Amino acid sequence: MPKNSEGKDIAEVNPKKCSGCQACVGECPVGCIDIEDGVAKITAEKCIGCGKCVMVCPSDAILFDKPIKKKVVKPAEFVESGIAAYKGVAVFIEVKDGVAADVSWELVGKGRELAHKLNTNVMGFLVGHNVKSIAAEAISYGCDSVYVLDNSAFETYVSRVYGAALTELCRQVKPEVFLIGASSLGRDLSSVIATQLQTGLTADCTGLDVDPQEKLLMMTRPTFGGNIMATIYCRNHRPQMSTVRPKVFKMPKRDPARTGEIIPFKYDNVVEPLIEILETIKMDTANLVDITHSQVLVVVGKGACDSKNFQMLEELAALLGGSVACSRPLVEAGLLPYVRQVGQTGKTVAPKLYIGIGVSGAVQHMVGMQGSEKVMAINNDKNAQMVQVADYSIIGDYVKVVPELIKGLKARIPNIQTQGAQQ
Amino acid sequence: MNESYDVVIVGAGPAGISAACILADAGIKTMVIERGEYAGSKNTSGGVLYGYNLAQILPDFVARGCPIERNIVESRIWYLSKEAGLSIGYRDSIFANERKNNVFTVGRAKFDRWFAEQAKKKGALIVASTVVVDLLKDASGKVTGVVTNRQDGEVQAKVVLLADGVNSPLAAKTGFRPELKPEHVALAVKETIELPSEVIEQRFGVSAADGVTTEVLGEVTGGMDGVSIIYTNKNSISISVGANLAQFAKTKMKPYEMLEAYKLHPMVAPLIAGGKPIEYTAHWLAEGGFYTIPQLAGNGYLIAGDSAMLFNALHREGSNLAMASGKMAAEAIIAALKKNDVSKQSLSSYSKAMSESFVLKDMNKYRGFPGFLYNTHQLFDELPHVAQFAAREMLTVDGVTKKHKQKLIMDEVKKKIGLLNLAKIAWRGWRSVK
Amino acid sequence: MQIVCCVKQVPDTTQVKIDPATNTLVRAGVESICNPYDLVAVEAAVKITEKYGGSVSVITMGIPSAEVQLRECLSLGAHQAILVSDRALAGADTLATSYTLASAIQKLNEIDPVQIVMCGKQAIDGDTAQTGPGIATRLGFTQLTYVSQIIGLDIQKQTITVRREIENASQIIEAKLPVMLTVELELGAARYATLPGLIKAIKHEIKVWGAKELSCTAEKCGLKGSPTSVKTIFAPPPRKGGPVYDTTEGMDQAVNSLLDTLFQKEAAIMSEILSNDSKVKNA
Structure with a gap:
């Protein structure tokens, strides 16, 4: 175990493992960690050996042998913070030119799996105009219920308009998980909602799972230009939001016999779009290879x-x-x-x-x-x-x-x- | 808009930055132009630096956080045959104590960056990522500034100091230095091999902050005229092998193969066993020696460091000569600016100072250094004393010329052993490995 | 009119490697650069001020060495640079980052009204593309992501017209100022700084703002203000390789034994691929 010149037990960074995420810098109570050459460095003389940095390091890059008490969040604390009130897995059903995006159904499929592990149900969040048939589709792909925001103002996607509407829907329905396809629309939209809800958002995930003990959503995504994977969670805020790229999850089997509830959501305060789409130039899709x-x-x-x-x-x-x-x-x-x-x-x-x-x-x-x-x-x-x-x-x-x-x-x-x- | 400075220095290596520090200290408006993204970014050399030379420029270099890899407490000299090697080492506790940081190793990329930072703190302007493509001259041919590759890139200067390295296209373009011939340039390849610091300390028998340098002669370069140096860094060992470019051309040997073969030598292999090569670099060394040194000063300009072919081939001490030359160039510039005369005559005080210093004297005289240091494996009773005296003198860098030291050593040798005896030892030593 | 560009110091991800022995990322020693998308944003911002007047301020949240990236932006023509740096801000996720940057922009806005905020489409290290929209939401600015062209500004009407790229289409959009744009590389590479520009950048005094200067709420920034936590970072487990057919032992033989195995072992997949249905769909 490393010690400083006074013989005090201190933490030490293994520069080969450190990813430079700075979590330890933010955690250190005495400010003894700095980033040098892209990796964390601990000033031995300042370190008090509290081991807090070890707890937050996602790369196991900090050497520290002293036993550390892991803080366990008790269910009671969740009740107090209101987190317990959030239930169900919500999936945003993306609609473009009257057709639902495949990625939405892929997420409904994955959502079912997560809902099973969380012992809850899957909800579709559908925003658009004249989207009744899509709501029915959502049920046949695996939604237990579909909340529909149908309004002519939703004919064309505008980030602030959709963002405000979905934020309100989340506030009312309180899903514990909210999944959005990482299409260009989804990437544009997701951060608007997460920022308004003040919750965590993990973008472009390639893997989603539920931690069996804490029942938290574990979101895995490539980072560092795709060189490495990070598993991220969101403990104290709800909903746990994630975007997932198309084709990451398998398309579920469509079952027209499935039944579910279609719930029209009353929403009148449609916000001003503040933009005007002057022209949409479609690419020549005839020659376009997808x-x-x-x-x-x-x-x-x-x-x-x-x-x-x-x-x-x-x-x-x-x-x-x-x-x-x-x-x-x-x-x-x-x-x-x-x-x-x-x-x-x-x-x-x-x-x-x-x-x-x-x-x-x-x-x-x-x-x-x-x-x-x-x-x-x-x-x-x-x-x-x-x-x-x-x-x-x-x-x-x-x-x-x-x-x-x-x-x-x-x-x-x-x-x-x-x-x-x-x- | 044209920029105007008292002095423009081309190149932020040891020569250029040494000059910049001295000039900035004197309150002279100085700009250093570096082609790399930052000082040191184009520098592949790792190296051994002498604290004496650095202290002449930054007396408090240790306090300023100079990125020292290891303080050298032992210098080894090897003479190698194909399968064998003769080694003499000199270790002295004085180098771990009173004369700590007399010699130390640095990673040049890190060191140069730090060194340039010191010049910046003193007030010099360091402009990186910019290439000087030509010099500005007036009708009389006097240098009046530089032209860079950037838009609006002319800079007026009273004096220009060329310190842009051995393969300086500028020195060649301006005709200030004759075109380099292959025999005046050595190609050195270096591999840095990563090892845990404890392993290095164990293999070289040193404590955590200390290290060893090994200079190698003999069959290290596939029969070519060349040398090698092995030195310890904090978490790695650097091995460089250099040979004359003309010889490479003649033997058609590939530098990488030469290094690979050398790494298998029984003297070398155990030191690097289990290590992981982390860097392979190749660079040029100005090896022409004394006779290739160009005219060091002209109307409005001076040349320092590698671009002036200042390199002591035997002791691989290019950086140190560069620092000393940069300092002397700066002193000459300060004097010339004070007189408001930057003519060749005025700036020639630089050439004069150089010829009186260890830099040029060593370069003039160095090849005469006797080979007895390589042949002392059959130690006589009298030799340790001489060896200690000689090595301590030779390895302590204090500005005393090597010629003078050599005289002191020879006096001591005559007194203790006698020259004939020494010659016999030398002869036997030579034959035993040849 | 003030334009604020948010830039980020990132590791040059093309240099990042995985240590095969330990299966971990080797971050140490990898050079830091300015996120390439952000440089495009700075260039575009400078071009706007060259045409319509106003000034460009560059801000970054990061460690002190991010000063290097700010100077690079200054050399391209930005007028001032602010380094938001504080231990209390370290370890921030995108929510905490957008909070901190929005606070800094608000502070700049008090001095000179901010009409345009520009960010790169995404940072090459995290690739999240969330910070820009997060800032827009907090500031209440109109959000325009994936901008590939700035068509024009109408100072009278207080509008900006841009082209933005979405899947299989482009949109020409007129939006009310103030706006937040995230930009694509198509907008145009940054210029090569002039020598006077470079010198000005080196000499420029960069303002450093900490959490105090920004009057940030401690609970909302840094690690504390980040709802997400990274549990583990790991290299993806590699797929296991199958049989290798070497053509040095005969081209004909290698190819045919591969095809034989493929048609035999992967019969289901091959027949699905070669069924007329899928052929029509894909042709």
């Missing part, structure tokens, strides 16, 4: 950067009815558009078959494809990270492997020649 909907993705990486070989990759993708996607360096080099990018800063994908060609497998990329069912790697480096994790790998020059693969596939798929020719 890689998140492809069952097969041929993903081009830095090791397959030569655009003159793209045609054969397109052929491989077409043969399997999939599309071509890529990793970040190809977008940065201007070889493929951003909409094709998989990864932390691109799209999260979960195809049935992912074929990585010359993809090294940086963590930033991996977090965007870890939901893929089966992964195949074609790489000339057998030590590449992608090869380490792929279900199937071929080591070799992709320029030679891909034509051989196409030939082999054509031989194995009946009637494929005619279909292949059409594409």
Whole structure:
């Protein structure tokens, strides 16, 4: 156990483990911790050896052997703070052009699982105009009840209008968990609500679970540019809010026979939008590839950067009815558009078959494809990270492997020649 | 808008910052222009610094928080054959006590950043991320300022000090220094190997704050003309191997292979066993020695440090010569500005001071340093005394020229052993490893 | 008119690595940089003042060394910089951060009315994209996220017109001032500072405000004011790799044995992929 020059037991930071989150800096009662070179450093002479920093360190980076009493929050304290009054898992049902976003149903599916562990029910929070049919859909995807805010003012999304309405709904209904899809709309909206409710919000989660002891929501998300995962919780504030990126959770089975309650929510104080949408320019969706909907993705990486070989990759993708996607360096080099990018800063994908060609497998990329069912790697480096994790790998020059693969596939798929020719 | 300063210093390395500290102390309006993101960011060298030289510029460098890695208490010299090695070490408790921080190791990236911070505190303006692309000259050819790569990037200056390093494109462009020939430049590769501090202390037999430097000659560089240095940092050991660029060209040997082979040497391998390489760098060293030193002062400008080819190849003491030259350049500038005369003649007091100092004298005389230090493995009764005397003198840096020290040592040797005996020891020592 | 840009010192996440032995993040020694999105915001703010007048103030909440990033912003043309730094503010989550920054903006507003607050779309270390909207909500400013172009300001009408990017579409929006914008990289990279600009930035005296200067409520800032806590930080468990077919032992053989295994072991997936239904859907 480290000691200072006076022989007093002190805490010490292991710089190799410290993530520089500064939690200990904020916690230290004597101000003896500073951030140096990105990591925490304890001034030995000032440290009083209280061990408080050890408690808050999420990286186990502080060495301190003295036994520390863990503060346990008793249920009584929750009752006092009013937290006990919050019940149920709420899911925001995102509607765009009269259609619900898939991510909302994915969250209803996950919400059911969480609700089961929390011994509670799932509520849909639906905001829009003429959205009755969507409320019914929400029930068939797994909601026990749906609160509907139907008003012509909700025809088009505006952050402050939706934000104020959903804040009011949360105040009235008091859900203990509130999940929102991390679409551009959801990311724009969630912080407005959390700030007004003064509660915690964890963005872009890739994992949600319930701590069996404390019944707290455990929210896991990539951080540090997707290099590492953090599990975050929100103990003393409700609702526990989280946004989740599309395709992270599986789409639940739709059951039209399910029954539930549709509750129109009375809300008259619609706030001023303060903005006017002068024009909406839609992208040409006819030619737009949505890689998140492809069952097969041929993903081009830095090791397959030569655009003159793209045609054969397109052929491989077409043969399997999939599309071509890529990793970040190809977008940065201007070889493929951003909409094709998989990864932390691109799209999260979960195809049935992912074929990585010359993809090294940086963590930033991996977090965007870890939901893929089966992964195949074609790489000339057998030590590449992608090869380490792929279900199937071929080591070799992709320029030679891909034509051989196409030939082999054509031989194995009946009637494929005619279909292949059409594409 | 054009900026105007008394002195513009090109390069925030040891030479430039030493000068900046002295100039700022004298109240002279000084700007230092550094191409890297910060002082030290372009500096791959790690190194051994001499407290004496640093104290000339910052007497209170320890109190100012100089980022010392380890205080050197022992200097070793190795002479290596392919499979064997001869080692002589000199350790003296004086270096852990009264003469603490006489010699110490630093990480140059950290040290330079700290050093520049001190100059800034004294009032010098340090401008980073900016490249000096040319010099401003008047009709007579006198240097009147610099041109940088930024918009509105001209800076007027009464004096310009070039301290931008060995591969300074500026020195070459201005023609102030003849084009470098490959034989005047050494390529050094360095690997820093991470080890727990306790392991380093155990392997070198030192306490927590102390360390060892090892200078190596012999078959370290694949038969090429080169040397190596091994030194201890806080949590790592640095191994650098350098050889002449011309030799690399001739032998077609790759620097990395040379270093890898060297790491397997029986003298080296045990020191770094289990360590993790954390950094591999390559850099140039001005190795031409005395004869490649250019004219140090001209009309409106001076040259210091590596860009003036000031480098003592045997003792790898570039940073120290750079600091001393930077200080002398600054003193010459102060005198010239006082006289309001920055002509070549006026600034030549720098050249004069340099030739009278240990810097140029050592460089002139150094190759004559006898090899007996490498050959004292067959210790006679008289030798320890001489060795201690010699080593203590040689390893204490106090501004006394090495020539004078050498004379003192030789006097002592004559008195205690006699030159003929010493020659015999030397001969036997040489044959035993060759 | 004052424009306030909120910037953040972040580790250069492209340099961050995972130690394979311990499966932990190696943060030590990774250089800190200014969040790239924030630099775009500063550039855009400076361009607005060049066209419409006014001044740009840059604020950051962070450790004292974040001064370096503030000076970078000053060199790009920002007029003043404020470092919000205090131990009491350390360990803040996005809610506490937006509270503290909003307090600082309010203090600036007392001196010169703040009409526009600009933030990067997100910070490259946390990627949360929450602080900007949080500030807007607290200040009651109109919120415009994902702005890719500033079309113009109408000082008379007190409005701003911008283009913002949403999924598969762009919107041209006119909004009432004051506004909070979060910006995309498309807005335009920061300029290369002029030498006088750089020198001015180095010499600029940066104001340092602590919790006291901001009259922050202690319970609302720093670790104390953060509803969320980080339980653990860990490297994601790697997927387990499967068979590897090396083409050096014959291209034909490697590819065919892979395909044989694939069609045999993953028959269900392959038949689903190759069924006509999904082909039509995906083609």
